[in-house]
Amino acid sequence: MTNQTETQASAAIKVEDLVTHYGSTRILDHVNMQVNTGEIMVIMGGSGSGKSTLLRYMLGLHQATSGSIKLLGHDITKISSQEMDDLRKNMGVSFQGGALFNSMTVGQNVCLPLHEHTTLDENTIQIMGRMKLSVVNLGGFDDLMPAQLSGGMIKRAALARAIVMDPKLLFFDEPSAGLDPVAAAELDDLILRIRKALNTTIVVVTHDLDSTFRIADRITVLDKGKILMIGTVEEVRNSDNERIQSLLNREARHVEINADEYLKELTGQKE
Amino acid sequence: MNNNSDSPVKFEIDDEQGYLVVRFEGEIDLYGTPHAREVILNCIKSKRNTVIDLSAVSYIDSSGVASLVEGYQLAKNDKLEFGLVNISDAVLSVLQLAHLDKVFTIHASLDERIQAS
């Protein structure tokens, strides 16, 4: 019992019984998971496993069918949009393509959350922005436009924007996608450095195994909207689950064919 | 200079061995920074060598660090000394993240700082 209260106290993110639909298709099916404070949780799975969907629901971008998502103790499926806005000040997100605003300089992008949410002096804001750019090794790039940066630089600038408010929760969507191995490894290093310095709770969605094994404390494996397993890197590596092993060994998926359904699908009679 | 009781940041200023020593207390975050910044900049404006003591600061966020940076630059412009003493590991790791441990002069105490110079 004591053990349970302890784990609850340290839960930065707690997803309970989450069910979501896209149209009439069920995407996530009774998902339960917890991320502890200061932990790096990697969510992995093949394409179509629902890992990006899970992230989008954690970010409060969609309304769940049922279940709850607690961030820092607040259930985001129930709170008002104003409370959600306050909660967002404690959250940073690095999107797959960076999602920098193209009409602003890199510096303006990084400082935008500060301009919108704080009443700090402009000098303080500028220094904070440049400091965060220097954290991601982009010192001196604040006057450039996003279009002038390489893919890896854009991702790092997006990371600078994500951490400019010193968030307690940090989310990454496919951090290594589109990066060469060296740039991907640099980004992994950055993620580890940030966690070490700020004790940030970090959730990373990725299909990159090398990156997963470098940074993860624990791994959640999703498959077809359900959780296959949650465990440490060692536990996942040693799992004898067939699907997990095929994911780890990058084997092609077996195509499962249900004759009746397939026939209906081909003839367009499927509901 | 007195503590402003409304502010979440408390501080004390002592005149020790030719330095103004500012001892902050509490959390220097988005809410506390504007006040802490004012205190730091006022010390520099009074043309005194300044040392910031962070031993009683439980948490400093990047807005607080930004104010230290701003104070240091102003002090340098006026050829004044500006240093940090007594900083905790947590604060040090925040400084290290932005490579600022190589910028500030950091000492364990004021005495050590004076000996070093």
Add this chain to the structure above:
Amino acid sequence: MIDKIVLRTFTEKLGKTTLRGVEELGYSIALLVESFYWLLFGFRRRQAVKLPPIFAQMMHIGIQALPIVTILAFAIGMMLAIQGIATLKTFGAESQVVLGIALSVTREFSPLIIGILVAGRSGSALAARIGTMQIAQEIDALRVIGISPVRYLVTPAMVAMLIMLPSLTFFADLVALLGGGVYSSLELGMSLQAYADRTIEVLKVEDITQGLYKSLVFAVIITLVSFVNGFSVTAGAEGVGKATTRSVVLSITYIIIADMVFTFFLTH
């Protein structure tokens, strides 16, 4: 059998199109309400609507459109004069052309031409910009930073449209009347001064305000159609192109239909 399938596909398509139409109408109304909510109450939630983006939009929608508006309005004024004089000549009533130009310009042509021009120039630009932001996840980025995309993007554009469309319409009134005057004075030998006096004599304030009210409705139509199409882009660069085209075509269609309805009620 084939007929059955064709019929089914047709009804399915019709159903889907209707559904999409109803959905978009609902979405538009929600956007309209929300954009005014932020304008009026944004400051209460520490998300006040800021002036610089409004000015930026006003520059693009209004100021930068001035040269083309001048050319279009002048040409339309002249065109009306040419047609008017030619038609009225058959009744020997050429001098009545002033009345014809004055009323049709202020009530009908200025707001309509400005509406169509802005839909093509700025509506398309808005839809393309929002669509591009949507596929680059910039809209999601705004939301996770805690910035309402409606407050940050829709409201400034809406305010700028509501200010600039009537302004452009009024400007077009003046230029079109001048265009009509120049041709009339050449053709009928009346002085510009006499033309101006006669125009002021026949024009009532209501004629001008009627056109301006129309332009306010057009402003709302262009803004909502552009944003609804921009926000609903999902599939890459091609999607942006489609949304842009669709928003221009729909804006112009709605503008002309709204104009007809408006004119019917105002003349009854």
